[in-house]
Amino acid sequence: MYKLVAIDLDGTLLDDDKNIPKENIDLINKLIDRGYEVVIATGRRYWSAKQFLKDIDRSLVVLANNGNIVRYISNDEILIKKCLNLDDFKILIEESKKRGLNPILHVDRYEDGYDMVIEMKENNSVYSNYISPHEKRYKIVENYLELDDDILAVIFVGDKDILEDFYLDINKKYPNRYSSHIMENIQNAEALLEIMNPLGNKWLSLKEYAQKKGISPEEIIAIGDDNNDAQMIKNAGCGIAMKNASQQVKEVADIITKKDNNQAGVAFELRRILKL
Template sequence: MVKLVSMDLDGTLLSTDKVMTKSFKPFVEKLKSKGIVPIVATGREYFMANKFLGNTDIDIVCNNGNVIRNNLTGKTSYVNPIDKKDVLEIMSFDKSDEIISTIHILRNDGVDLLYRLKENQDYNNSYVNVFAGRNLGVKDFLQYDGEPLSIVFAARYEVLKDFKEVLEEKIGDRFNIHLMEIVSKPYWMLEVLQKNGDKLFGVEKFIEDKNINLKNIISIGDDSNDKMLIENSGIGIAMKNGVNELKKVADIISDYDNDNDGAIKILDKVIFG
């Protein structure tokens, strides 16, 4: 019996051009009318997710499971920060001017992205600039206010591929490391999270007091940061446009991709027939 549906944003509910499917809000209302809880589980932080969800009354498991907030009110019900000592250790491996280094952070002053100032970097049209008005450049990460939620390095694929190998060798046993394509320059991001920083753990925290078991959950996504959740849900669905490593662990692959309303179509088919 399905009690909760978890939906990813990028590559799933959002088209390649970052447009939310028009079927989303009616489908959310349909789920609620049947007593099924809808949530969005995304790697995005709250304000970026809220931009796409608009006035939909839904809870968001954001920052890849490290924060849970209500989309309408912004009320935070869960935070899982990275230890600051771990942040400094991870950042100590960043020795390249080609890498843009950032920390997603929870603060009370409107800043939700810190980035390391490097003399030879241009941040125009970059990952940093996506958070214009909500970012803050710092010379180092020795002292800062707020609770760090995730660490993101942005660079060319070739640079991050090599950097990922270094991080996996040095700290891979203690952290989750995801290499993913993004829209903003330089087009690829390497995200580092603590081992209990994952969409799966965020969803588990959400259902903790709701008498819902993972076997009663349907989850859908498209990328490597969806893998643990898809693999452990009662029914895990990978998007047709998803990465191969996700498709290998999914129970179902959608009939259509994210540019053809693939997520809502397969969810509606699986749940309602």
């Protein structure tokens, strides 16, 4: 019997226009009303995720920044928090600058009105596809290495081959120091590399939250579309890949949805599995 349903946002619960189809909203409300734990598991910042969930009038848990920060959406209470070790963060910044890369930092400053930190002027082209000019939830600093914020994730956006080369090099030089993945199923760039605390991934935080609720991995359904969802889809009792998912995710899934994110594939598949 399943007790918890973990759902990714982009490419999964959201359609390509970044809206939640009505069928998905109705399905989530029904799940919660019937006693299921519903967790939104996303790579997005908590503030950003919360904006997309305003149409759901039920209490949810949001597992944001790929599990590095987990909060109750009703009161913003922090349940789980994982940050990069300061020395590991400095190594990462120094290594990335050797390659001319421009990292974007995700930080835990939700209550202070910002969630990102950048080191250059906000209108610089290296940020143009990632930071919205209408959203001012970021801080500009002169030097990342002088920062004292809690770092949830370091993000690199750009050419897939360049990011893959950096990803492989970092993991070879500093094994087990970081959790990282490259996302391909995105709209605003060719690829996106996220580097985090070594225990910072969706599955480990989801499992930790579930254990607190007395829920075993076998009682979890996880559904997603991109490479940062692969571990939770592989390890959950029922792992579901969206029809529009990356090949890596489809290879570890138990089920591939018959409908994609623009066709409310989440609602369609969960209704079938849970006989709703």
